[in-house]
Amino acid sequence: MNCYDFAVVGGGIAGASLAARLAGRASVLLLEQESAPGYHSTGRSAALYSALYGNESIAAITRASRSFFDAPPAGFSEYPLLSPRGVLYAGAASDAAIIEALVRSPLARRIGSDEALRLVPMLAPASAAVCAYEPDAFDVDVHALHQGFLRMARAGGVERVCNAGVTGLDRDANHWQLSTATGSFRARVVVNAAGAWADRVAQLASAGSLGVQPYRRTAMIIDVGHQVDCGRWPAVVAADESFYFKPDAGLLLASPADETPSEPCDAQPEELDIAICADLIETRTALKIRRIVRSWAGLRSFAPDRTPVVGYDASVPDFFWLAGQGGYGVQTAPALSAAAAALALREALPAYVVDEGLDASRLSPHRFAQ
Ligand SMILES: Cc1cc2nc3c(=O)[nH]c(=O)nc-3n(C[C@H](O)[C@H](O)[C@H](O)COP(=O)(O)OP(=O)(O)OC[C@H]3O[C@@H](n4cnc5c(N)ncnc54)[C@H](O)[C@@H]3O)c2cc1C
Structure with a gap:
């Protein structure tokens, strides 16, 4: 039986991007439990790039990813990966401290209510009493990014097998035996890029759980009528993070920004979360x-x-x-995959990632063992 250097479990943006980075440097097998990669979180995101979003480590990886988004390798994508969008953070007067914290970053500037209402005229003035604007935020073409990484992987010799949910991981002296629905495979290293299933895959390998917890988030496309020309609006994020919306092909993509703990599963929206989102949009805007x-x-x-x-x-x-990307797995994929490939090959992190202030210890699973 062929023995690969790496078997990557999970064909979402994490597994696809790492497979692409390892391609040509090692023999790689990419295993996906669904009939096509991208069915789970990667195919369900809000497709936003914002370097203001997430903790310091996330912001560093997001900044480090920007050069790839702006200038991907030749032939990676027919379309630009990023399109200008901007984010308007809008709140009631009681949200002043949140806006204050946002404008401490050089990425955002305080704007007055008048300017906010010029950007998004349908905001209710009381919900845009205090505002910040992040101009350098973008829509991501997630499909192009994911497919680009999958193509890059294939061009570098990565073998992809779908309908291959890994159900067993057994180790002999130096190799892993992976049991899947479509047969068995051997590899020297197993990569856990299984998204919501990361702790489950770790259990198969008798590795301890790291407490990677899935949380459900709801999103919806809403039609607010043809008289509203919303195409050029920035994304609007409520300062209290109770909801957000952004233009999406003539309609609006909206989310109640919910975060409900869940088992790993094919997540489905709850009627209540949809109703909460609709109500927030109709009360905080016109x-x-x-x-x-x-x-x-x-x-x-x-x-x-x-x-x-x-x-x-x-x-x-x-x-x-390679797990726990939370709500940032798309915008961080370019640099996180480069960092992951370096660590998997036991090399130093790329200088452009280190220059953003990230070191391997902040990412390491060992931080939970201490
Ligand atoms: C509503 C919503 C909005 C979001 N908005 C943004 C955003 O604006 N910007 C951003 O950067 N991120 C956003 N995210 C987060 C982003 O989508 C995720 O961080 C990212 O997709 C995670 O990628 P992944 O590859 O780790 O997971 P997944 O895409 O879920 O991939 C994991 C894969 O592993 C496979 N798998 C699991 N177990 C096995 C097994 N045993 N054997 C084989 N295969 C297995 C699964 O089938 C799955 O395909 C959002 C997420 C949601 C839900």
Whole structure:
């Protein structure tokens, strides 16, 4: 039986991007339990890039990813990966401290209510009493990014097998035996890029759980009528993070920014979360929802400190983690995959990642073993 250097479990943005980075440097097998990669969190995101979003480590990885988004390798994508969007953070007078914290970053500037209402005229003035604007935020073409990484992986010789949920991980002296629905495979290193299932895959390998917890988030596409020309609006994020919305192909993508603990599963939206979102939008803006075109939910999986887990397991040899990307797995994928590939190959982190202030210990699974 062929023995690969790396078997990557999970074909979402994490597994696809790491496979692409390892391609050409090692033999790689990419295993996905669904019939196509991208069915779970990667295919359900809000597709936003904001370097203001998330903790310091996330912000560093997001900044380090920017050069890839702006200038991906030749042939990576026919379309630009980023399109200008901007984010308007809007709150009631009682949210002043939140806006104050945001404008401490050089990425955001305070704007007055008048300017906020010029940007998004349908905001209720009381909900835009204190505002900040982040101009350098973007819509991400997630499909192009994911497919680009999958193509890059294939061009570098990565073998991809779908309908191959890993159900067993057994280790002999130096190799892993992976049991899947479509047969068995052998690899020197197993990479856990299983998203919401990361702790489950770790259990198969007898590695301890790291407490990577999936949380359900709901999103919906709403039709607010043709008389509202929302195409050029920035994304609007409520300062209290109770909801957000952004233009999406002539309609609006909205979310109640919910975070409900969940088992790993094919997440589905709850009627109550959809109703909460619709109510918030209709009370905090002058928008009237004509129709909910579609709704969905996805899982955002976080480690306890909300920083991704990247590195070799503290106790089980040749078991590598790439998990816990939370709500930032798309915007961080370019630099996080480069960092992960370096660590998987036991090399130093790329200088452009270190220059943003990140070191391997902040990502390492060993931080939970102390
Ligand atoms: C509503 C919502 C909005 C979001 N908005 C943003 C945003 O604006 N910007 C941003 O950067 N991020 C956003 N995110 C987060 C982002 O989508 C995730 O961080 C990212 O997709 C995680 O990628 P992943 O590859 O780790 O997980 P997934 O895409 O879930 O991939 C994991 C894969 O592993 C497979 N798998 C699991 N177990 C096994 C097994 N045993 N064998 C084989 N395969 C297995 C699964 O089938 C799955 O395909 C959002 C998420 C949601 C839900």
